[in-house]
Amino acid sequence: MTEIRVNSRSEQVYSHFNQVKDAIQGVEAIDYFFAKEMFAALIYQTNTETAVDIEPQKTLYHVFLALSASLRAGHTCLPLAEIAEQHWGKGVPVKNGDNYDFSHAGFVFAPLTELQSLLTELTIQAGDQQLLVLHKDKLYLRRYFQFERDLGHAINNRLSQQCQYDNGQIQQCISALFPKEQGLASLDIDWQKVAVANAINKKFSVIAGGPGTGKTYTVTKLLAALVMLAQLRAKPLAVAAQSRQGTPTLNIALVAPTGKAAQRLSESIVTAISGFKDLIDAEVLAEIPSQAQTIHRLLGVLPNSPNFKHHEDNLLAYDIILIDEVSMVDLPLMTRIFRALKDTAKVILLGDADQLPSVAAGSVLADIAPRPHGGFSSDNVQYLRQVCQLSAEQASEFLSGQLTGHTSNVDYLSFLLKSRRFDGKGGIGLLANSVIQGDVKRSWQLLCDAHSQQAGQLSLAQGELANWLAPLVKQYYQPIEFCANVSDAFALLAQFRVLCATRQGDYGVERLNEVIKHYLGKNKALYQQNEPALYHGQPIMINENDYRLGLYNGDIGIIWRVIDQAGKTHLMACFEDTSLESNTAEDTDTGQQAIRQILPSRLPKFESVYAMTIHKTQGSEFAHVALVISATQSAAHHKQQRASKLLSRELLYTGITRAKTQLTIAAHQGIWQQGVSAQVKRHSGLVLCATREK
Numbered sequence: 001m002t003e004i005r006v007n008s009r010s011e012q013v014y015s016h017f018n019q020v021k022d023a024i025q026g027v028e029a030i031d032y033f034f035a036k037e038m039f040a041a042l043i044y045q046t047n048t049e050t051a052v053d054i055e056p057q058k059t060l061y062h063v064f065l066a067l068s069a070s071l072r073a074g075h076t077c078l079p080l081a082e083i084a085e086q087h088w089g090k091g092v093p094v095k096n097g098d099n100y101d102f103s104h105a106g107f108v109f110a111p112l113t114e115l116q117s118l119l120t121e122l123t124i125q126a127g128d129q130q131l132l133v134l135h136k137d138k139l140y141l142r143r144y145f146q147f148e149r150d151l152g153h154a155i156n157n158r159l160s161q162q163c164q165y166d167n168g169q170i171q172q173c174i175s176a177l178f179p180k181e182q183g184l185a186s187l188d189i190d191w192q193k194v195a196v197a198n199a200i201n202k203k204f205s206v207i208a209g210g211p212g213t214g215k216t217y218t219v220t221k222l223l224a225a226l227v228m229l230a231q232l233r234a235k236p237l238a239v240a241a242q243s244r245q246g247t248p249t250l251n252i253a254l255v256a257p258t259g260k261a262a263q264r265l266s267e268s269i270v271t272a273i274s275g276f277k278d279l280i281d282a283e284v285l286a287e288i289p290s291q292a293q294t295i296h297r298l299l300g301v302l303p304n305s306p307n308f309k310h311h312e313d314n315l316l317a318y319d320i321i322l323i324d325e326v327s328m329v330d331l332p333l334m335t336r337i338f339r340a341l342k343d344t345a346k347v348i349l350l351g352d353a354d355q356l357p358s359v360a361a362g363s364v365l366a367d368i369a370p371r372p373h374g375g376f377s378s379d380n381v382q383y384l385r386q387v388c389q390l391s392a393e394q395a396s397e398f399l400s401g402q403l404t405g406h407t408s409n410v411d412y413l414s415f416l417l418k419s420r421r422f423d424g425k426g427g428i429g430l431l432a433n434s435v436i437q438g439d440v441k442r443s444w445q446l447l448c449d450a451h452s453q454q455a456g457q458l459s460l461a462q463g464e465l466a467n468w469l470a471p472l473v474k475q476y477y478q479p480i481e482f483c484a485n486v487s488d489a490f491a492l493l494a495q496f497r498v499l500c501a502t503r504q505g506d507y508g509v510e511r512l513n514e515v516i517k518h519y520l521g522k523n524k525a526l527y528q529q530n531e532p533a534l535y536h537g538q539p540i541m542i543n544e545n546d547y548r549l550g551l552y553n554g555d556i557g558i559i560w561r562v563i564d565q566a567g568k569t570h571l572m573a574c575f576e577d578t579s580l581e582s583n584t585a586e587d588t589d590t591g592q593q594a595i596r597q598i599l600p601s602r603l604p605k606f607e608s609v610y611a612m613t614i615h616k617t618q619g620s621e622f623a624h625v626a627l628v629i630s631a632t633q634s635a636a637h638h639k640q641q642r643a644s645k646l647l648s649r650e651l652l653y654t655g656i657t658r659a660k661t662q663l664t665i666a667a668h669q670g671i672w673q674q675g676v677s678a679q680v681k682r683h684s685g686l687v688l689c690a691t692r693e694k
């Protein structure tokens, strides 16, 4: 074992940030300071003296740099195997006469066994107070390790709890909620029915599926089934009657990560409930809440604190919590939700595991909803067969069909695969599928075919921006300022959005917002004292949380001219009141949608939002999306183009599936192909007892 003793002179490795930057490609200032701080902290923890050998220190220092870079990229840990014997941070070759130099020298890491012993000694020495944890050759910051462990325990605890309902009662509910579907062949399986049955008897379940696959429709039936079962349990009839008098049998919370996603969930649940009026008892439907809230509101935000009002010592009273758009929920937030729940609370997660993972660390949904499905256990198949009344042939599909073939049982997980929004022939659905499968050729062919057909849901933009973007701006954005009221303006704004992969660059959000303002005649002429002036009809997006105002990063508003009681006009920032979280802003009701008006001078950081990043649109949908990836094929002028590092099939898939009826894509073939080929991979160690160990 290499003896490692740390001294305070991390400068022996690098004396300032510029040196690191010149040596290691992609390293950022935060990585340098992180590594330096880790050194200082370890001296304090290990209480060691001057190191004899500089080499282990160098290695350690670079491990810290790599750990910081890894956390920055959204991983929760750094697997040592990823860096062992790698030439990390080596730059591109630069021609120097007849030879090539490398723009960055990089650092060659020791073999895995050496890294293991170096870090094992360090983390053991540090004892219980360790800042770092080495677990199964993955290096963690202690807090992320703790988050993963707590979340794993909370879910595993639920997976081990027994179902409280009788299979006969479950079967009765399922039959009532899923009358035989017309036109369903005898061997076809109603996967929505299976998903409901599969989630009823578990304290933790995940229903995953792409857009429009009926997740909300299905989960509304699931909630109805749970209310029916709870009412049956609460019998004698007198108790059921009591529930009719307003005391709900179950305390259910509906939540989503953003205000927009919560609003969409509320709308979908309301639509689903109204569609079930003939199928489900009114008393049962009345117990299903129709108002969703944000996770932050559920947990209770404490201003200027990462902590919440509800936690392990101040639990939430809910019996059931449904969380939508789970792909957007990061590891710390998900753990905090579970910490704030009673052990007996049932958790139902909904989401699309193919979408981008959360902006902050972790990939919780992708970790717990692996594709392809790992297969159901035989006990679960037996249970599903009984309560869904499946034939032996249908049940065998669980064992030999699309859901099997792998070593683990993932009984808590149901996939919905059939989109009810995009029929199998619609361009958007076909393109989304081919992209997420990494089918470079087919996805590009679909775009080219769409271009030649000049019809349908897809179109491939051609030529300069002015050729194809300016007409779209005229069609969708220009009329906003002429709307009769701000509610109509919001409705129009929701029709169309320009989505970009990046903020910077020729095809990034910042430039495209300026280009669009130029098309609208709202360009630099409107600047006052170097500050861009606000104007009537300007759509804006909030860029930081303001808990006092109840405005959050990603909230969309419109600047609107308002006449006060004295007849004076003012420009106010208007927001649709989706979260009902404000208690300081003035709320008005136009009769269509509650609108909050806030003085622009009180707003936190914001920007125009004609164009926005794909990341920021998760949880939203628009009738028409223009997805701008690069210069178009015809406008590229043979200039060599390189794809942004951010471009991946998950990013493209997320952008594509924001469009409901029309999708315009601006991309060059080479860039498109690089994007579809690249995949987001996040390292984590989240392990559920039902899934295979990582």
Ligand SMILES: Nc1ncnc2c1ncn2[C@@H]1O[C@H](COP(=O)(O)OP(=O)(O)OP(=O)(O)O)[C@@H](O)[C@H]1O
Pocket (backbone or CB within 6 Å): 192, 209, 210, 211, 212, 213, 214, 215, 216, 217, 218, 268, 272, 420, 421
């Ligand atoms: N079994 C079904 N029969 C009839 N209509 C259905 C069925 N399942 C879903 N739908 C309809 O399909 C549409 C999409 O369903 P839903 O909103 O539940 O999907 P989703 O997966 O939650 O979508 P998203 O996540 O994109 O919002 C809705 O109009 C819904 O009423």
